[in-house]
Amino acid sequence: MKLFRIKGGVHPDGNKGRTAHAAIEDLPLPALLHIPLQQHIGSPAAPVVRRGDQVLKGQLLAHSQGMISAPVHAPTSGRIVGVGNYPAHHPSGLSVHTITLQPDGADNWGEGEPPRTDPFTLAPEEIATRVAAAGIVGMGGATFPSAVKLNLRTRYSLDTLVINGAECEPYLTCDDRLMREQGVAVIDGIRIMAYALGVGRIVIGIENNKPEAQAAMRAAAKEFPEIEVAGLPARYPMGSEKHLVQTLTGVETPARGLTADIGVVVHNVATAYAVHDALRYGRPLLSRVVTVSGGAVRLPKNLRVLIGTPVEDLISYCGGLSESPARLISGGPMMGQPLPGTRVPVIKGSNGVLALTEREAANEESMPCIRCASCVKACPCGLVPLEMANYIRSGDLEGAVGYGLMDCISCGSCAFVCPSNIRLVQFFNYAKGELTARQRAEHQQNETRRLAEARTIRLERQEQAKREAMARRKKAQAEAKKAKEQAEKARDAAQQSVRTGS
């Protein structure tokens, strides 16, 4: 099929050879599972279990709250040993609300699995409801609740479902292996999603460095003519939703808009697999495939892991660390976040755990900017990273916004090519965070002002009420006094008349 060019982008070393040929292995049950209540974009889930409860595999642990949220289920049967704070899968090192579950080893579903239904006999809205109930979120790392995306058909006119099998980040091979080993299941999930969305055209985008995955998906989709498998050039960031859609259709998503604005919805292959599990077998999202790789890992592998498994269990299953890693990263090296330690659990969006050596991590001192404009050439969004960084460095965040800061997808292409090793992405993430914090502070100030004014009004009203009460009392007193005087006068007059009367 015809492909279109995207501008910018970079060619990092793939480094996928270490795990591309490693079949997915199931990680054995860990000793403890820590399941955070927020593993998705939106409001955190609210727990429905308490410490001491016994739960079965797949049982609801926390239900979703609000329009954009997702529930959380027990990955295996066991006992709840705690509902509290635990270190988050987040670079800050802060803690989040987490349910800790101690597996009993039985891996018990309960009264057997629910009866299998043919999803294509259900109404499309019912499919979205079941996907929501299964707690499925975007498994490519974005973790946006998938049911909300499936319901976009009610507000946008859609015609294409694009499946993101690009996996453009170096080292990661989890989607690659999933497509190769579970091609039929993935295609089934894709068709269910297309049915839910009401679209007639499906395109699966897979980078050309994964020929076996392309072949596997083509074979599985042979009998479905509406599904096309497109071979994408291996270029980072091909997996970025907007750039993927542009490559396949030639149409640019409008700024601050969704791909649905141009009739396209994008889902990840692992999400499709989870939808298949949920709709065919009634199983909620309990596990995912994670690539464990990097120069410091002894035996890199692709593992199927229960949600909530501590990262240290994955690493020790892979032979442990051969040296102290320079970086411990969740995800890929380009957009991945550093992890504060190995105690943190795997969450729904973790597609990779990388332990990088000093040499792989590229940790040089930054030098001054020489305005070489390599970053301008590399930026896939048409921004001018060096100017934005200049503005942010001197504290003018509004100026940076003027150069397009809010359109930056933080892909890291600019920092990848910078000869001076300037931490461009950190500048942009700092600026975005600072602007959000200022907005929050401003909102807070407005609230404070409103409350202070409300208080002033309340006090004034009290004063007013007091004055009125005082005035009324005075008036009443005056009247009473007058009445008393009149009464006395009358009495005097009466006495007088009695004395002088006959």
Add this chain to the structure above:
Amino acid sequence: MMTQAPVSGPHAHGAISLRRTMLLVMLALLPATLFGVYIYGWPALNLLVVTIASCLIVEAACLSIAGKPVGIYLMDGSAILTGWLLAMTLPPWAPWWIGVVGAVIAIGLGKQVFGGIGQNLFNPAMVARVALLIAFPLEMTTFVAPKPLFTDSAPDFMQGLAITFGHGLQVDAVSSATTLGYVKTELGRNTPLDAALAQVFDFFNGFSGFMAGSLGETSAVLVLLGGLFLLYRRIISWHIPVAMIGSIMLLAGLFHTLSPEHYAGPLMHLLSGATLLGAFFIATDLVTSPVTARGQIVFGAGCGILVYIIRTWANYPEGVAFAVMLMNALTPLIDHYVRPRVYGRDRRGQPLVYETAAKDQVAKEPISGQRATEASK
């Protein structure tokens, strides 16, 4: 838990670094430099060494005055490159103090005073050359005919030292005019152009470089090779060289066609003077040229037009240094107005709008391709 602040991504990097960039440019300059040393002999080498050494010393002094770490900045190669480029544009038999004063102006005034590497507004080598040209016109316009090393007419090592460090050039004895200089004087004397050119310009000499000129600018073929090497390694992009050379040749061709006796043709303009050196090495200086492709084309075209104007109608025979400095002054303006188009937005910065089927319309069946799409640029 966390004992130190988290390190931000990306955690991978391409193979390029600051020092590597500078080294590649020096590599590209090497053939033309070696040729220059060959045809002009030991004095040229002395001047090159003195200029580069002075640049390093001045840079070290400025850095320590500014309180910056001297070692890191000295080793990034930018001072050496500035000195090298400056020496390439100096008359090869110029006395040593030209090199030293040039270094002080280039590094001190042209770079460090603005804030160091990456902060300068004007190309440092050109600042120095222009200042030297205006302050010491005699020394800066005294050129020699080629005297290849190891031939009889060339000065030996001791004589070379005497020329550079001693009493300087004996003007009457050995000086020779450059092509452009000679042509300008002759045109001023109303000699027809072809007669004048016949005396000094020969295609082979122009192309290979066996003629009078600055240290490194004479050999068109070697400079061109160096420039193409830089393009290949993606240190520079094609926009500035093509725009600059293109505009010079266009204007030259135009005027030459209109009046061949008064205006030199495009080939002469291309092969003489510092056209190629300027187009590939001087105008493309990363710090002082625009950051966008379209901006670079505007910049290159401006340089070319100015070079032609200065060469043809102004008092100086060579205009590359002035042209580049004038366009450097315009670079911030170009960068302000010429910006790339942001993804998802139109030229004016507004989000793209498509004529799609109306939103808020429940789709009863898949709507296929019924939309007018705006072609992506």
Add this chain to the structure above:
Amino acid sequence: MFAALMSLMALGLALGVLLGVAARVFKVEGNPLEAEIEAMLPGSQCGQCGFPGCAPAASAVANGKAPVTLCPPGGRTLAQSLANKLGVTVDLSGVEDQAPTYAHIREGLCIGCTKCFKRCPTDAIMGAHEQIHVVFRDACTGCEKCFEVCPTECIEMRPVEATAQTWYWSKPMEASS
């Protein structure tokens, strides 16, 4: 020479008259800057700046009698915005971004004296005479007015914790800057 003298004098007079007329016609009443600055201040009338409320503080800042760094709850953001408004430069190094705090009443020690309740500028404390008081965290600005008057010292100021949702990357340190 006489002509030159006369013409310059006439020019000077004419321009002077023009300036005088402009000064009358384009005169601006009051100082609109004050109102704009007051709108930028938090408005909680907490008094930490030393002025009895945000309006007098705004007036002082507008007239240059108080520095733009006067408002602790506003922090660096506010100081910078005020500096931008007035067109001055400000040295932010001395301004600490006070870690935002909120008041918390330890209910075991509260005697229901209502002193704190009456002082709170945003009505963030709920309570009545001889009833235990409680602070609404969202409405508390950390101005510490309640903290100062509580007779049993049952109020403590707690730092507002950063959460994983509010955390963001810090500005990169560059060795070369």
